[in-house]
Amino acid sequence: MSFPRFKLVPGHIDVDVPGWELTGDRLSGERIMECHELFHPHDHAADVEAALQWADRVIGSKQIWTHVSDRNRLEHWEAGTLADNTDGPEPTPADIRALIAEADALQERIRNVEHRLAGSEETRHSVFRLDDAAGRLTAVSEALEETAGELARVRAVRDGSVCAVPWGVCPEHGNTLISTGGRTRCSQLACGRSWDYDRLGVPCGEPLTHKVTDAAGESFRACKAHAMDATERLIGGTVTPLDKADQ
Structure with a gap:
């Protein structure tokens, strides 16, 4: 579950002083903790609007705020998520x-x-x-x-444990796939295999079974279907089964 990066909460910021509290974390890691008295004490809608604009100024960029009420009907506003940092680790x-x-x-x-x-x-x-x-x-x-x-x-x-050829194949028939609308099927009428994703558009991922070496001596490990395809296309190279220890 993602948690909000910024929270804007109405409440007392001092004894008998109603106002707003803004907390959150900028992408730089800097912590925000700011308070402000009510902007329009006698007009709730105008006060909320002014508070949101104030929060945007403190944060330094315009946010998309979501109104949230908890089970006790206490309200606050949330913006962003802690997963918003595009410079962070790749999503899993x-x-x-x-x-x-x-x-x-x-x-x-x-x-x-x-x-x-x-x-x-x-x-x-x-x-x-x-x-x-x-x-x-x-x-x-x-x-x-x-x-x-x-x-x-x-x-x-x-991680190198499966075939890394950058396009998919039919495990039995090799380079016979057709992808449309994010789905893929084998074009061999007798096959019937299909996949609910663009198998041609992502790395293979089938188990490693062979070593493919071209005429220049460069080699890579491949699955059975890609090795079969290489056998038909390779000129001056070799395709050999992997030892059990290399698979």
């Missing part, structure tokens, strides 16, 4: 799947609001947009899951 499949959990939780919250509004004769006419919004989050989760799967395959290739 687990990071992507954490986004899936957030999307699923949001979908559940939307369905809950939809159900509550649908129970009233006065408000049930307004819920059709919520049904559409919740449905779109299903597609979001599916896209994130496919991304996490592709990232996992790329990371597996990096």
Whole structure:
């Protein structure tokens, strides 16, 4: 689960002094802890708007603020997440799947609001947009899951334990794949294999079985299907099975 980078909370900043407290962490790692008295004590909407603008100025950039109410109906505003640092480590499949959990939780919250509004004769006419919004989050989760799967395959290739040829193959028929719309299938009619991702667009990832050496003496390890393809295309090189210890 991602946590907000910035929080803006209304409350008492001193004895009998109502105001706003801004806390958070800039991308540089600098901690923010700032307070300000109410901007418009007698106009809540104007006060909130002014507080958000003040927070943007303190942070140094315009934020997208989300209004949050907890179970006790205490409100505050949140912006950004601790995963926003684009200079940090590369996201992992687990990071992507954490986004899936957030999307699923949001979908559940939307369905809950939809159900509550649908129970009233006065408000049930307004819920059709919520049904559409919740449905779109299903597609979001599916896209994130496919991304996490592709990232996992790329990371597996990096450690050298699987075939790292930068395009996929059919494990049985070799260089016979066709990819459209993010899906891939083997073009051999008798095969029937298909994959729910762009297998041509990511590194292979099949088990290592052969060593391929070209005419100049350069070599790499490959899977059975890529070795088979190399046998048909290689001029003056060799393709030899790996010893068990090298696989």
